[in-house]
Amino acid sequence: MRAARVMIAAAGVAFGLWGLWLMRDFTREQLTSEAFWLAGGVILHDAVLAPVVVVIGYAGSRLLPGHFRSSTATAFLVWGTLTVAFLPTLSGQGGKAGNDTILGRPYVLSWIVLTLLLVVYAVGAGFLRRRRAATARAT
């Protein structure tokens, strides 16, 4: 296994260096912009997104009634990751002047519907779980 790990790592380093080699003729302006976008994602995630999610998770575990915790967490996971995935489409940026074949749908409306459906799931699954627990106690 050690030999396999060394070979995989060596291939990885070679691929990475090839990537850097492909940037050899980039201008300083291009490299600065690239570095901004490379570092930006890491900083935004580690310093903003992840701590916010930790705080929300902590708050949820303290404030939500027990039966609703799991379904709310799942709904939040799906909602949060899909919102991030669809952020470019929802941003209102991009598209092409005089071309309505791109970005031609009511995305914000779809996102509101998606959000509502996930709220319905979180609440509904929570009530279902509470009722099941009550029935289990009664029998």
Add this chain to the structure above:
Amino acid sequence: MRLPTVADIERRIPRPEDFESRARGTALTARVGSALGIAFLICFLTGMWSHFQYSTPGWLTLSPRPTQLYRWTQGLHIISGTAAIPLLLVKLWSVFPRLFIRPPKGARALAVEALERGSIAALMGSAFFMLVSGTLNIIGWYPWEFSFRRTHEAVAWVAIGSLLVHIAVKLPAIRQGLGERVEHPDHDLDPSAPTRRSVLNGAFVASGLAVLLTAGQTVPFLRKVSAFSVRPGDGPQDLPVNRTAAGAGTEKTALDPAWRLEVVVGDRTVSLTRDQLLAMPQSTHRLPIACVEGWSRSATWTGVPVRDIIALAGGSPDADVTVRSLQTKGAFGSSLVVGNVVEDARTMLALELNGETLDIDHGYPARLIAPNRPGVFQTKWVNRMEVT
């Protein structure tokens, strides 16, 4: 009041054990990470295949068959990239506490730790970069100074390289994690808390939904389902448009009655009107437009095989042909059709689309359409073909 010391600040920074969710753990990370690794691998391979279409290496000859190949590879590229977004976020959530592991003592241990963290920083940075630049390219927003195509390619190598290093470093942990039962042994202590199983299922559901809600731009039967697809699929003559005539600066020149197709073979030039092209034997084929942004759609095209036009000017039916456009604005105003694509009778100068005269936004008076070819090379508003 005294100023806080370094030790005071250190005490305030959380430690990995302060994060209480039992849903985190190697068993979860290894599973989500494996799925993410597969998504990245598909994305990388299909992406490199796409780059080969733009700058073809010497050992590769682009072929017109399989007809739908580029449609599939590029559709898969965008689908696997989209699927990766929820997986990446859940994967990072599952290991976030490890960010707060304190540096080890001893120079050697410290150096190893720094190298490993460096490789993870490179992986995270390049992974975010690929997904963000890719999704912004789909909507056509370029808020940066670099060339999208070249940088997306170069950083892809850094991403896949640092992923391989990460896999090599973590291989024992991955094997251990995949071998373990998913659930935390003590998950019963807090029965109402989210379980690892629920997070794992949530990650796969989110990933699947991200695909279902966008893939309709390339998978026809998902068109109605994909509420978030950037290219819903509508357009003039039932086909989306990437660059309009106005965007290419051809809205006047394309409608000029003096338009002629010039066919240049060596020092011989033949000039053809649209009526002369229409008088030639026409073929009809169903071929897709497949764009690098991941949308694709098949249409029925009618026109004259390029090889017949080249033969008219005395050229060989398998000559390399450069196709030029009236286009004055934007990139890709011409494209090269290699000999074995020209040889295919389905490689046409199209005059009609879905039974109607070509719309100006689809390249009136004449456009190139060829099988298994990225959309940007299906040159529109063609006014010149050259064999040199």
